[in-house]
């Protein structure tokens with residue numbers, strides 16, 4: 222089968238289309254013919270080995286010393302079940318599914334085996350494969366952090382980086398939970414973020430969100446770029462600071478800042494289950510969340526897609542049609 226192989230760490234050109242062996246499902250696995258996948262920040266980070274200096278050695282040990290140990294990148298997919306292992310109970314041939322492989326990667330290919338017990342669910346019936354593939358990573362991350370921050374009815378929530386993949390889902394999910402949402406993004410994305418339901422939008426190129434007198438119950442930094450001091454200034458005492466790029470226990474500076482201000486800090490990574498993805502499926506089918514798709518590329522143009530995502534300004538998601 223055709224797959225995109227990451228031949229070494231480096232620029233987008235290290236990605237090459239190759240023929241690799243077709244996978245065979247184990248007893249509790251399904252074989253999915255992939256129709257669409259995406260290029261996420263996780264993919265470009267592994268490809269370029271972009272990690273903080275203090276993580277360099279552990280990251281090399283985890284990801285592979287000279288090149289990625291898992292050479293086929295891609296963290297999410299949508300496709301059709303083409304084969305099932307003998308003990309699979311919940312999926313059958315022809316099922317249209319979407320899934321998160323996360324750190325296990327492997328979605329830049331025509332076929333991928335997935336454990337039946339993994340983060341896999343039936344695809345929302347009202348969405349295309351391209352739209353469905355763009356939900357798991359951003360949608361599940363936004364869901365995880367909003368739940369950690371106990372986001373609910375009547376709360377004031379600020380989403381910093383509201384135009385990215387996590388940000389666009391966070392705005393829609395926080396609205397679904399009945400919160401009053403302020404989205405921070407750049408000038409070109411103000412209309413997009415408004416269209417997702419944000420009650421207020423702030424242009425970070427013109428205004429400092431922490432200087433306009435609003436205090437929030439929750440600040441979600443969905444791109445890891447808001448100044449810590451600004452977020453602390455904008456939080457009510459006891460409020461939640463949610464940071465998608467912070468290490469699990471947060472770094473010392475963040476811990477000190479939140480502790481002295483009487484706030485609560487959540488970092489780390491999500492650990493979702495299939496029921497969370499099924500929850501997002503229901504929300505998509507009910508029209509409560511809609512994936513934002515910036516660009517779609519064919520598999521053969523994966524290098525161009527990575528070049529675009531590397532710039533750090535994608536709106537929502539970049540999809541790869543397989």
Ligand SMILES: NC(=O)c1ccc[n+]([C@@H]2O[C@H](COP(=O)([O-])OP(=O)(O)OC[C@H]3O[C@@H](n4cnc5c(N)ncnc54)[C@H](OP(=O)(O)O)[C@@H]3O)[C@@H](O)[C@H]2O)c1
Pocket residue numbers: 261262263358359362381382383384385386387388405406407408410425443444445446447464465466488489490491533534535536537538
């Ligand atoms: N903790 C976890 O479990 C977890 C899971 C998944 C991903 N992540 C991490 O979360 C981060 C965000 O992922 P993503 O896929 O949502 O990112 P993304 O879609 O690539 O984010 C791009 C968006 O960020 C905005 N942006 C760039 N610089 C900004 C700034 N200074 N201020 C405000 N907005 C800015 C851009 O808008 P403009 O063009 O307007 O600047 C663009 O729309 C990544 O670093 C990813 O690795 C964490």
